[in-house]
Amino acid sequence: MRIPQHIGIIPDGNRRWAVQNGMEKQDGYRHGISPGLSLYRTCRDLGIREMSFYGFTVDNTKRARTQRHAFTAACVDAVEAISREDASLLVLGNTESPMFPPELLPYTRRHDFGSGGMKINFLVNYSWEWDLGFQKGAVGPCLKTEDVSRIDLIIRWGGRRRLSGFLPVQSVYADFYVVDDYWPDFTPDHITQALEWYSGQDVTLGG
Amino acid sequence: MRIPQHIGIIPDGNRRWAVQNGMEKQDGYRHGISPGLSLYRTCRDLGIREMSFYGFTVDNTKRARTQRHAFTAACVDAVEAISREDASLLVLGNTESPMFPPELLPYTRRHDFGSGGMKINFLVNYSWEWDLGFQKGAVGPCLKTEDVSRIDLIIRWGGRRRLSGFLPVQSVYADFYVVDDYWPDFTPDHITQALEWYSGQDVTLGG
Numbered sequence: 001m002r003i004p005q006h007i008g009i010i011p012d013g014n015r016r017w018a019v020q021n022g023m024e025k026q027d028g029y030r031h032g033i034s035p036g037l038s039l040y041r042t043c044r045d046l047g048i049r050e051m052s053f054y055g056f057t058v059d060n061t062k063r064a065r066t067q068r069h070a071f072t073a074a075c076v077d078a079v080e081a082i083s084r085e086d087a088s089l090l091v092l093g094n095t096e097s098p099m100f101p102p103e104l105l106p107y108t109r110r111h112d113f114g115s116g117g118m119k120i121n122f123l124v125n126y127s128w129e130w131d132l133g134f135q136k137g138a139v140g141p142c143l144k145t146e147d148v149s150r151i152d153l154i155i156r157w158g159g160r161r162r163l164s165g166f167l168p169v170q171s172v173y174a175d176f177y178v179v180d181d182y183w184p185d186f187t188p189d190h191i192t193q194a195l196e197w198y199s200g201q202d203v204t205l206g207g
Numbered sequence: 208m209r210i211p212q213h214i215g216i217i218p219d220g221n222r223r224w225a226v227q228n229g230m231e232k233q234d235g236y237r238h239g240i241s242p243g244l245s246l247y248r249t250c251r252d253l254g255i256r257e258m259s260f261y262g263f264t265v266d267n268t269k270r271a272r273t274q275r276h277a278f279t280a281a282c283v284d285a286v287e288a289i290s291r292e293d294a295s296l297l298v299l300g301n302t303e304s305p306m307f308p309p310e311l312l313p314y315t316r317r318h319d320f321g322s323g324g325m326k327i328n329f330l331v332n333y334s335w336e337w338d339l340g341f342q343k344g345a346v347g348p349c350l351k352t353e354d355v356s357r358i359d360l361i362i363r364w365g366g367r368r369r370l371s372g373f374l375p376v377q378s379v380y381a382d383f384y385v386v387d388d389y390w391p392d393f394t395p396d397h398i399t400q401a402l403e404w405y406s407g408q409d410v411t412l413g414g
Contacts, residue, residue, distance in 0.1 A: 128379050132339070132346060139339060139376075140347020160408070161383045168375040169346075172335050176368045176383065201367070 002199045004152035006050040007043060008174060010166055011036070013158025013182030015067070020182070026070035028184060035186035036078050040085060042188040043118070046195070050119040050149055053078075054166050055091075058127035061099045068099075075124050076103050082122070083107070086114035092145055093125035100125040110147065121148045128165040143169055150174075153198045155190070157183040175201050209406045211359035213257040214250060215381060217373055218243070220365025220389030222274070227389070233277035235391060242393035243285050247292060249395040250325070253402070257326040257356055260285075261373050262298075265334035268306040275306075282331050283310050289329070290314070293321035299352055300332035307332040317354065328355045335372040350376060357381075360405045362397070364390040382408050 014028030036053070043051055055075040061068055080103075082089055091107040093100060104124055132139045145167060151174040154166070159180045163171060177194040221235030243260070250258055262282040268275055287310075289296055298314040300307060311331055339346045352374060358381040361373070366387045370378060384401040388394075 128376070132376070134350075134376065137353035138347060138349050140345065142345050143341075146344035162381060163379060163383075164411075165379045168379055169335070169339070169341065172370060172372045172375055174369060176370075204371075 001195060003047060003195065004198055005048070006052070006149050006151050006153075006170075007048055008052045008054070008151040008154035008166060008171065009039065010054045010154065010156035010164065011158075011183035011186075012156060012160060012164075014071075014184060016158065017182035017184045024066075026064075026067045028182075029067075029070045029074035030077070031184040033074055033078050033081065035184060037081055037085075038188065039186060039191065040082060040087075040118075040120070042191050044086070046191070048118060050121070052121040052148055052151060052167060052170070053123065054164075055079075055093075055122055055124045055126070057123070057165060058094060058097070058099070058125055058130065059165065061125065072099075072101050075122070076101050079104055079107055079122055079124075082120060083113045086117045087120045088112050088116045088118065089120045089122065090147060091122045091124050092148070093123055094127065094130045095125075097125060119149075121145070123167075126165075128168050131167070132169070145170065152203075153177060153194065155179060155194045157181060157186065157190070208402060210254060210402065211405055212255070213259070213356050213358050213360075213377075214255055215259045215261070215358040215361035215373060215378065216246065217261045217361065217363035217371065218365075218390035218393075219363060219367060219371075221278075221391060223365065224389035224391045231273075233271075233274045235389075236274075236277045236281035237284070238391040240281055240285050240288065242391060244288055244292075245395065246393060246398065247289060247294070247325075247327070249398050251293070253398070255325060257328070259328040259355055259358060259374060259377070260330065261371075262286075262300075262329055262331040262333070264330070264372060265301060265304070265306070265332055265337065266372065268332065279306075279308050282329070283308050286311055286314055286329055286331075289327060290320045293324045294327045295319050295323045295325065296327045296329065297354060298329045298331050299355070300330055301334065301337045302332070304332060326356075328352070330374075333372075335375050338374070339376070352377065359410075360384060360401065362386060362401045364388060364393065364397070380410075 018028030090110040225235030297317040
Protein backbone atom coordinates (compact mmCIF):
# COMPACT_ATOMS: atom_id res chain seq x y z
CA MET A 1 0.00 0.00 0.00
CA ARG A 2 1.22 3.50 -0.88
CA ILE A 3 1.63 5.37 2.42
CA PRO A 4 1.53 9.18 2.51
CA GLN A 5 4.56 10.82 4.05
CA HIS A 6 2.62 13.69 5.54
CA ILE A 7 -1.00 13.71 6.72
CA GLY A 8 -3.02 16.80 7.64
CA ILE A 9 -5.71 16.35 10.27
CA ILE A 10 -8.83 18.51 10.61
CA PRO A 11 -10.61 17.15 13.70
CA ASP A 12 -14.02 18.75 13.25
CA GLY A 13 -17.39 17.97 14.83
CA ASN A 14 -16.60 18.24 18.55
CA ARG A 15 -19.52 20.55 19.29
CA ARG A 16 -22.01 18.62 17.18
CA TRP A 17 -20.86 15.42 18.93
CA ALA A 18 -21.44 16.99 22.35
CA VAL A 19 -24.95 18.15 21.46
CA GLN A 20 -25.74 14.74 19.97
CA ASN A 21 -24.65 13.15 23.24
CA GLY A 22 -26.69 15.46 25.47
CA MET A 23 -23.79 17.64 26.63
CA GLU A 24 -23.01 21.34 26.34
CA LYS A 25 -21.20 22.27 23.12
CA GLN A 26 -17.87 23.05 24.83
CA ASP A 27 -17.79 19.61 26.45
CA GLY A 28 -16.93 18.04 23.11
CA TYR A 29 -13.36 19.29 23.02
CA ARG A 30 -12.01 17.32 25.95
CA HIS A 31 -13.40 14.19 24.33
CA GLY A 32 -11.11 14.88 21.40
CA ILE A 33 -7.83 14.42 23.25
CA SER A 34 -7.82 10.65 23.62
CA PRO A 35 -8.76 10.22 19.89
CA GLY A 36 -5.76 12.40 19.07
CA LEU A 37 -3.39 10.11 20.96
CA SER A 38 -4.93 7.06 19.36
CA LEU A 39 -4.49 8.69 15.94
CA TYR A 40 -0.86 9.50 16.71
CA ARG A 41 -0.12 5.90 17.67
CA THR A 42 -1.93 4.51 14.64
CA CYS A 43 0.02 6.75 12.29
CA ARG A 44 3.32 6.15 14.05
CA ASP A 45 2.84 2.38 13.73
CA LEU A 46 2.06 2.81 10.03
CA GLY A 47 5.32 4.65 9.47
CA ILE A 48 3.81 8.07 8.68
CA ARG A 49 6.68 10.56 8.85
CA GLU A 50 4.87 13.81 9.49
CA MET A 51 1.48 14.96 10.77
CA SER A 52 -0.05 18.41 10.91
CA PHE A 53 -2.87 18.80 13.39
CA TYR A 54 -5.41 21.64 13.22
CA GLY A 55 -5.75 22.68 16.87
CA PHE A 56 -7.59 26.01 16.82
CA THR A 57 -7.54 29.10 14.66
CA VAL A 58 -7.72 32.83 15.15
CA ASP A 59 -11.21 32.64 13.59
CA ASN A 60 -12.26 30.08 16.22
CA THR A 61 -11.37 32.46 19.06
CA LYS A 62 -14.36 34.61 18.11
CA ARG A 63 -16.64 31.90 19.53
CA ALA A 64 -18.32 32.03 22.96
CA ARG A 65 -15.82 32.31 25.82
CA THR A 66 -16.70 28.99 27.41
CA GLN A 67 -15.98 27.28 24.09
CA ARG A 68 -12.73 29.20 23.66
CA HIS A 69 -11.55 28.17 27.10
CA ALA A 70 -12.51 24.57 26.43
CA PHE A 71 -10.71 24.19 23.09
CA THR A 72 -7.65 26.05 24.36
CA ALA A 73 -7.41 23.72 27.38
CA ALA A 74 -7.88 20.69 25.10
CA CYS A 75 -5.02 21.84 22.85
CA VAL A 76 -2.71 22.41 25.82
CA ASP A 77 -3.55 18.94 27.14
CA ALA A 78 -3.04 17.36 23.70
CA VAL A 79 0.37 18.98 23.14
CA GLU A 80 1.51 17.95 26.62
CA ALA A 81 0.28 14.41 26.02
CA ILE A 82 2.25 14.20 22.75
CA SER A 83 5.35 15.50 24.56
CA ARG A 84 5.23 12.34 26.66
CA GLU A 85 5.46 10.20 23.50
CA ASP A 86 8.19 9.92 20.84
CA ALA A 87 7.87 12.89 18.53
CA SER A 88 9.63 15.83 16.94
CA LEU A 89 7.07 18.39 18.02
CA LEU A 90 6.46 21.99 16.93
CA VAL A 91 3.55 24.27 17.83
CA LEU A 92 2.83 26.94 15.21
CA GLY A 93 0.52 29.93 15.48
CA ASN A 94 0.30 33.61 16.28
CA THR A 95 2.05 33.92 19.65
CA GLU A 96 1.72 37.70 19.66
CA SER A 97 -1.94 37.54 20.62
CA PRO A 98 -3.44 37.03 24.10
CA MET A 99 -5.34 34.07 22.63
CA PHE A 100 -2.14 32.04 22.40
CA PRO A 101 -1.88 29.90 25.56
CA PRO A 102 1.35 30.79 27.40
CA GLU A 103 1.76 27.15 28.50
CA LEU A 104 2.54 26.29 24.85
CA LEU A 105 5.21 28.94 24.26
CA PRO A 106 8.03 26.45 25.09
CA TYR A 107 6.81 24.25 22.23
CA THR A 108 7.15 26.92 19.53
CA ARG A 109 10.66 25.70 18.78
CA ARG A 110 10.88 22.19 17.39
CA HIS A 111 12.12 19.72 19.97
CA ASP A 112 12.57 15.94 20.00
CA PHE A 113 10.62 14.28 22.79
CA GLY A 114 11.35 10.69 23.79
CA SER A 115 13.26 9.15 20.92
CA GLY A 116 11.93 11.76 18.47
CA GLY A 117 10.73 10.27 15.22
CA MET A 118 7.52 11.47 13.65
CA LYS A 119 7.44 15.19 12.89
CA ILE A 120 4.31 16.66 14.46
CA ASN A 121 3.13 20.17 13.61
CA PHE A 122 0.38 21.36 15.93
CA LEU A 123 -1.46 24.53 14.87
CA VAL A 124 -2.56 26.73 17.76
CA ASN A 125 -4.10 30.18 17.23
CA TYR A 126 -3.20 29.71 13.58
CA SER A 127 -4.55 31.70 10.67
CA TRP A 128 -3.71 31.56 7.00
CA GLU A 129 -3.43 35.37 6.96
CA TRP A 130 -0.82 35.18 9.72
CA ASP A 131 0.93 32.32 7.92
CA LEU A 132 1.21 34.18 4.61
CA GLY A 133 1.60 37.65 6.12
CA PHE A 134 -1.56 38.48 4.17
CA GLN A 135 -2.80 42.07 4.43
CA LYS A 136 -4.81 43.97 1.82
CA GLY A 137 -3.56 41.88 -1.07
CA ALA A 138 0.07 42.07 0.09
CA VAL A 139 1.78 38.87 1.25
CA GLY A 140 5.09 37.94 2.78
CA PRO A 141 7.89 38.43 3.33
CA CYS A 142 8.07 34.77 4.37
CA LEU A 143 5.87 31.79 5.07
CA LYS A 144 5.58 31.45 8.86
CA THR A 145 5.09 27.69 8.48
CA GLU A 146 8.14 27.20 6.26
CA ASP A 147 9.18 24.25 8.44
CA VAL A 148 6.00 22.32 7.51
CA SER A 149 6.37 20.12 4.40
CA ARG A 150 3.98 19.58 1.51
CA ILE A 151 0.96 17.55 2.63
CA ASP A 152 0.01 14.36 0.76
CA LEU A 153 -3.34 13.57 2.36
CA ILE A 154 -5.75 15.67 4.41
CA ILE A 155 -8.36 13.87 6.51
CA ARG A 156 -11.25 15.88 7.86
CA TRP A 157 -13.76 14.54 10.37
CA GLY A 158 -17.32 15.84 10.75
CA GLY A 159 -18.48 15.68 7.13
CA ARG A 160 -17.57 19.12 5.84
CA ARG A 161 -15.72 19.35 2.56
CA ARG A 162 -13.54 22.40 2.94
CA LEU A 163 -10.10 23.37 4.19
CA SER A 164 -11.28 26.17 6.52
CA GLY A 165 -7.98 28.00 6.14
CA PHE A 166 -5.78 24.98 6.88
CA LEU A 167 -2.17 25.45 5.64
CA PRO A 168 -3.06 26.70 2.14
CA VAL A 169 0.46 26.48 0.72
CA GLN A 170 1.25 22.99 2.01
CA SER A 171 -2.19 21.75 0.91
CA VAL A 172 -1.99 22.73 -2.77
CA TYR A 173 -1.53 19.14 -4.03
CA ALA A 174 -3.08 17.22 -1.11
CA ASP A 175 -5.74 14.59 -1.63
CA PHE A 176 -8.75 15.36 0.53
CA TYR A 177 -10.62 12.63 2.41
CA VAL A 178 -13.72 13.34 4.46
CA VAL A 179 -14.96 11.18 7.35
CA ASP A 180 -18.62 11.79 8.15
CA ASP A 181 -18.23 10.75 11.81
CA TYR A 182 -17.50 13.45 14.35
CA TRP A 183 -13.93 13.68 15.63
CA PRO A 184 -14.59 12.35 19.18
CA ASP A 185 -15.90 9.16 17.50
CA PHE A 186 -12.47 8.57 15.90
CA THR A 187 -11.46 4.96 15.35
CA PRO A 188 -8.27 3.65 13.71
CA ASP A 189 -10.55 2.24 10.98
CA HIS A 190 -11.00 5.79 9.69
CA ILE A 191 -7.28 5.90 8.98
CA THR A 192 -7.28 2.49 7.33
CA GLN A 193 -10.14 3.55 5.06
CA ALA A 194 -8.52 6.89 4.23
CA LEU A 195 -5.24 5.17 3.37
CA GLU A 196 -6.97 2.59 1.21
CA TRP A 197 -8.68 5.37 -0.72
CA TYR A 198 -5.43 7.37 -0.94
CA SER A 199 -3.63 4.32 -2.22
CA GLY A 200 -5.91 4.25 -5.26
CA GLN A 201 -5.20 7.90 -6.19
CA ASP A 202 -2.42 8.81 -8.57
CA VAL A 203 0.18 11.44 -7.76
CA THR A 204 0.72 13.84 -10.64
CA LEU A 205 1.59 17.17 -8.97
CA GLY A 206 -0.11 18.71 -12.00
CA GLY A 207 2.25 17.05 -14.48
CA MET B 208 -31.83 28.10 -2.52
CA ARG B 209 -28.59 29.69 -1.29
CA ILE B 210 -26.56 30.61 -4.39
CA PRO B 211 -22.77 30.99 -4.15
CA GLN B 212 -21.44 34.34 -5.31
CA HIS B 213 -18.23 32.91 -6.71
CA ILE B 214 -17.65 29.43 -8.14
CA GLY B 215 -14.26 27.91 -8.95
CA ILE B 216 -14.17 25.41 -11.81
CA ILE B 217 -11.59 22.62 -12.19
CA PRO B 218 -12.47 20.95 -15.52
CA ASP B 219 -10.47 17.74 -15.18
CA GLY B 220 -10.67 14.46 -17.05
CA ASN B 221 -10.24 15.58 -20.67
CA ARG B 222 -7.51 13.03 -21.43
CA ARG B 223 -9.26 10.17 -19.68
CA TRP B 224 -12.42 11.05 -21.59
CA ALA B 225 -10.54 10.96 -24.91
CA VAL B 226 -9.01 7.55 -24.18
CA GLN B 227 -12.38 6.21 -23.04
CA ASN B 228 -13.85 7.39 -26.35
CA GLY B 229 -11.15 5.84 -28.51
CA MET B 230 -9.27 9.08 -29.29
CA GLU B 231 -5.77 10.31 -28.64
CA LYS B 232 -5.32 11.93 -25.21
CA GLN B 233 -4.87 15.45 -26.60
CA ASP B 234 -8.15 15.24 -28.49
CA GLY B 235 -10.07 15.61 -25.23
CA TYR B 236 -9.31 19.29 -24.79
CA ARG B 237 -11.24 20.62 -27.77
CA HIS B 238 -14.27 18.70 -26.54
CA GLY B 239 -14.09 20.81 -23.37
CA ILE B 240 -14.86 24.17 -25.02
CA SER B 241 -18.55 23.72 -25.69
CA PRO B 242 -19.12 22.41 -22.10
CA GLY B 243 -17.43 25.60 -20.88
CA LEU B 244 -19.88 27.81 -22.77
CA SER B 245 -22.78 25.75 -21.54
CA LEU B 246 -21.48 26.11 -17.97
CA TYR B 247 -21.10 29.88 -18.41
CA ARG B 248 -24.69 30.24 -19.61
CA THR B 249 -26.07 28.00 -16.84
CA CYS B 250 -24.27 30.02 -14.17
CA ARG B 251 -25.18 33.38 -15.74
CA ASP B 252 -28.87 32.41 -15.76
CA LEU B 253 -28.61 31.36 -12.11
CA GLY B 254 -27.25 34.78 -11.16
CA ILE B 255 -23.74 33.64 -10.20
CA ARG B 256 -21.65 36.81 -9.97
CA GLU B 257 -18.13 35.48 -10.45
CA MET B 258 -16.47 32.38 -11.88
CA SER B 259 -12.83 31.32 -11.86
CA PHE B 260 -11.91 28.78 -14.50
CA TYR B 261 -8.76 26.61 -14.27
CA GLY B 262 -7.44 26.72 -17.83
CA PHE B 263 -3.91 25.32 -17.66
CA THR B 264 -1.02 25.58 -15.24
CA VAL B 265 2.74 25.92 -15.44
CA ASP B 266 2.89 22.30 -14.17
CA ASN B 267 0.69 21.19 -17.06
CA THR B 268 3.13 22.60 -19.62
CA LYS B 269 5.58 19.83 -18.72
CA ARG B 270 3.32 17.35 -20.53
CA ALA B 271 3.92 16.00 -24.06
CA ARG B 272 4.08 18.75 -26.68
CA THR B 273 1.01 17.58 -28.61
CA GLN B 274 -1.00 17.81 -25.39
CA ARG B 275 0.42 21.23 -24.57
CA HIS B 276 -0.50 22.55 -28.00
CA ALA B 277 -3.98 21.08 -27.68
CA PHE B 278 -4.83 22.53 -24.27
CA THR B 279 -3.31 25.90 -25.16
CA ALA B 280 -5.43 26.09 -28.33
CA ALA B 281 -8.51 25.07 -26.36
CA CYS B 282 -7.92 27.85 -23.81
CA VAL B 283 -7.45 30.44 -26.56
CA ASP B 284 -10.68 29.30 -28.19
CA ALA B 285 -12.55 29.31 -24.87
CA VAL B 286 -11.44 32.83 -23.94
CA GLU B 287 -12.35 34.13 -27.38
CA ALA B 288 -15.74 32.42 -27.17
CA ILE B 289 -16.45 34.07 -23.79
CA SER B 290 -15.44 37.44 -25.25
CA ARG B 291 -18.40 37.10 -27.63
CA GLU B 292 -20.78 36.81 -24.64
CA ASP B 293 -21.61 39.24 -21.82
CA ALA B 294 -18.80 39.09 -19.29
CA SER B 295 -16.25 41.08 -17.36
CA LEU B 296 -13.29 38.96 -18.39
CA LEU B 297 -9.74 38.71 -17.07
CA VAL B 298 -7.03 36.19 -18.00
CA LEU B 299 -4.49 35.60 -15.22
CA GLY B 300 -1.19 33.72 -15.42
CA ASN B 301 2.52 34.03 -15.92
CA THR B 302 2.83 36.09 -19.11
CA GLU B 303 6.61 36.26 -18.84
CA SER B 304 7.01 32.70 -20.07
CA PRO B 305 6.98 31.42 -23.67
CA MET B 306 4.18 29.06 -22.59
CA PHE B 307 1.74 31.95 -22.32
CA PRO B 308 -0.18 32.20 -25.61
CA PRO B 309 0.39 35.68 -27.12
CA GLU B 310 -3.17 35.70 -28.48
CA LEU B 311 -4.39 36.05 -24.88
CA LEU B 312 -2.17 38.98 -23.87
CA PRO B 313 -4.95 41.53 -24.70
CA TYR B 314 -7.16 39.79 -22.13
CA THR B 315 -4.76 40.24 -19.19
CA ARG B 316 -6.50 43.49 -18.28
CA ARG B 317 -10.10 43.15 -17.16
CA HIS B 318 -12.52 44.27 -19.83
CA ASP B 319 -16.30 44.26 -20.15
CA PHE B 320 -17.47 42.37 -23.21
CA GLY B 321 -21.05 42.73 -24.45
CA SER B 322 -23.04 44.17 -21.58
CA GLY B 323 -20.45 42.98 -19.02
CA GLY B 324 -22.00 41.32 -16.01
CA MET B 325 -20.51 38.15 -14.59
CA LYS B 326 -16.87 38.48 -13.54
CA ILE B 327 -14.89 35.70 -15.20
CA ASN B 328 -11.32 34.89 -14.16
CA PHE B 329 -9.62 32.53 -16.58
CA LEU B 330 -6.32 31.02 -15.39
CA VAL B 331 -3.78 30.46 -18.17
CA ASN B 332 -0.21 29.34 -17.48
CA TYR B 333 -1.08 29.84 -13.81
CA SER B 334 0.87 28.52 -10.85
CA TRP B 335 0.37 29.01 -7.15
CA GLU B 336 4.09 29.78 -6.77
CA TRP B 337 3.75 32.57 -9.34
CA ASP B 338 0.57 33.79 -7.66
CA LEU B 339 2.13 34.02 -4.20
CA GLY B 340 5.61 34.98 -5.39
CA PHE B 341 6.73 31.80 -3.61
CA GLN B 342 10.43 31.06 -3.67
CA LYS B 343 12.39 29.09 -1.07
CA GLY B 344 9.95 29.83 1.74
CA ALA B 345 9.75 33.53 0.87
CA VAL B 346 6.47 34.90 -0.44
CA GLY B 347 5.20 38.19 -1.81
CA PRO B 348 5.35 41.06 -2.09
CA CYS B 349 1.79 40.87 -3.43
CA LEU B 350 -0.82 38.38 -4.52
CA LYS B 351 -0.86 38.36 -8.33
CA THR B 352 -4.54 37.36 -8.29
CA GLU B 353 -5.58 40.13 -5.91
CA ASP B 354 -8.48 40.97 -8.25
CA VAL B 355 -10.02 37.51 -7.71
CA SER B 356 -12.47 37.33 -4.77
CA ARG B 357 -12.89 34.65 -2.12
CA ILE B 358 -14.42 31.51 -3.62
CA ASP B 359 -17.57 30.00 -2.09
CA LEU B 360 -17.80 26.74 -4.01
CA ILE B 361 -15.26 24.80 -6.05
CA ILE B 362 -16.54 22.16 -8.47
CA ARG B 363 -14.06 19.66 -9.86
CA TRP B 364 -14.88 17.22 -12.65
CA GLY B 365 -13.08 13.91 -13.17
CA GLY B 366 -13.37 12.44 -9.67
CA ARG B 367 -10.17 13.67 -8.04
CA ARG B 368 -10.43 15.24 -4.64
CA ARG B 369 -7.68 17.82 -4.60
CA LEU B 370 -7.10 21.45 -5.51
CA SER B 371 -4.00 20.83 -7.66
CA GLY B 372 -2.65 24.28 -6.91
CA PHE B 373 -5.88 26.13 -7.73
CA LEU B 374 -5.97 29.66 -6.20
CA PRO B 375 -4.89 28.65 -2.68
CA VAL B 376 -5.66 31.98 -1.03
CA GLN B 377 -9.12 32.44 -2.53
CA SER B 378 -9.97 28.79 -1.80
CA VAL B 379 -9.31 28.80 1.96
CA TYR B 380 -12.99 28.69 2.95
CA ALA B 381 -14.48 27.17 -0.22
CA ASP B 382 -16.77 24.15 -0.13
CA PHE B 383 -15.44 21.45 -2.43
CA TYR B 384 -17.75 19.42 -4.67
CA VAL B 385 -16.49 16.62 -6.88
CA VAL B 386 -18.25 15.36 -10.02
CA ASP B 387 -17.12 11.90 -11.04
CA ASP B 388 -17.93 12.45 -14.72
CA TYR B 389 -15.16 13.74 -16.96
CA TRP B 390 -15.32 17.39 -17.95
CA PRO B 391 -16.27 16.87 -21.63
CA ASP B 392 -19.37 15.04 -20.33
CA PHE B 393 -20.54 18.20 -18.54
CA THR B 394 -24.27 18.70 -18.23
CA PRO B 395 -26.12 21.56 -16.47
CA ASP B 396 -27.41 18.90 -14.05
CA HIS B 397 -23.94 18.78 -12.50
CA ILE B 398 -24.36 22.43 -11.51
CA THR B 399 -27.85 21.85 -10.14
CA GLN B 400 -26.61 18.97 -8.01
CA ALA B 401 -23.58 20.92 -6.79
CA LEU B 402 -25.77 23.89 -5.83
CA GLU B 403 -28.26 21.67 -4.03
CA TRP B 404 -25.42 20.16 -2.01
CA TYR B 405 -23.88 23.59 -1.37
CA SER B 406 -27.23 24.90 -0.22
CA GLY B 407 -27.23 22.37 2.62
CA GLN B 408 -23.79 23.45 3.90
CA ASP B 409 -23.45 26.14 6.53
CA VAL B 410 -21.13 29.11 6.13
CA THR B 411 -19.02 29.71 9.22
CA LEU B 412 -15.73 31.13 7.92
CA GLY B 413 -14.21 29.41 10.94
CA GLY B 414 -16.39 31.32 13.46
